[in-house]
Amino acid sequence: MSKTPFGLSHLADRCTSLRQLSQVHAQMLVTARIPSDNYAASRLLSFYATNGHLPLALSLFSLTPSPNSFFFNTLIRASSSSASSAFALYSRMLRSAVSPGKHTFPFLLKASANLGSPSLSKQIHDHVIKYGLELDRYVTNGLTHSYACSGMVVDARKVFDGTTERNSMIWTTMVSGYARNGLADEAIGLFEEMVGLGVELCGATMASVLSACARSGGLETGRRVHGIVKEKGVEVGVILGTALVDMYAKNGAIFEAREVFVGMPERNVATWNAMICGLAHHGHSEGAVCLFRELERLVKSTRRSVSE
Structure with a gap:
């Protein structure tokens, strides 16, 4: 391994694994290159920090005088x-x-x-x-x-x-902020303003306003949001799908909640909880029990697969 500043920087730039970068790190310590070879140190620090090796990043940082x-x-x-x-x-x-x-x-x-x-x-x-x-x-x-x-x-x-x-990001942040603080009407109103101005809508925007609709009983607005999701071909991932199930379930639209639930390619615990609670809350106790048992079977099956 070359011990020149250029050599260490060049090697650090070509490293693709923790083991390779650790070797460069060790060489820097041996040759006392950390203060002067900033590029190699930056490359190491970035890799450590972005790949979950924060203690190593902090160790390197502590040895850097400036x-x-x-x-x-x-x-x-x-x-x-x-x-x-x-x-x-x-x-x-x-x-x-x-x-x-x-x-x-x-x-x-x-x-x-x-x-x-x-x-x-x-x-x-x-x-x-x-x-x-x-x-x-x-x-x-x-x-x-x-x-x-x-x-x-x-x-x-x-x-x-x-x-x-204002881009879509800050609009979504504000809609989410209203929903987070229980201000459903404000969240829905700002969403309506977004639609009127033609601001680009993303899955996070939809999930935030659906959360507000679930809290406020805004079924018709929720249906409109769902219509926009379909119209624009927005991918219904776990977060957006769960928000749709939760909105429909809390508003008593159990058939629509179930339709979204069944159509989801992937679900998490929150998705199952939203559907089960919706069924139980609106008088479908038998359906809630059946779905809960289905979840139990799925969990047991997953555990067996992991242990094998």
Whole structure:
């Protein structure tokens, strides 16, 4: 293995497995190349962080005396499911005089959304404004989502209204935010506005508004959404299919719920629960018991297949 900076960078770029990259990592440690060979270190860090090897990524990071924004952003992204880790990295980033950018805040906001902290959402928003990123579409989408997850729907709507170029992503985030906070009428109203403006609709949009329809008794709106799904040929995956089953079942349209359920190529536990609960709630106790037993047989069969 070549020990020149070019050689290590070239080898790191060609690695396709953890074992190969670990060899490059070991060579870097032996030759003390981590401070100077930033490309190879970046390649290693990215692979570790995006493939679930966060401890290795953090180990490499700790040996880098002057990590750049790529290092910080990569680790914040990998740590976004753990708010404390993500914000510890962000604090170190600021102390290191490395400026956060448009690749920093979306994942920091994801961490904030997982925490559901109103004050934290506000603080990040202040930093977004400080660094002049309040118009970036990924940052504004992250802000909208973070505020909505923190129960600050009014603030989420202010960010949404202040966004000059709204794409399908931020519309869906706002619809989902209303539905998440029990504001079914607002979610349905915003969806109607999307349709009227010709905004592109995706499976996530449909699932969010169907969730609102399930809560509010909006059967006719739910049927309209289902019609759009069919018209546009939107793929009915597990999430969208479950949302349809749940909406129909909660509104008492058991035949339609069953029709969607039977037509789904793949189902998860939530799908089965939605159908079983719908049957039980609307007086079809025998059907609910039969379906529950079918689920039990399926689970037992799956366990046998795994153990064989």
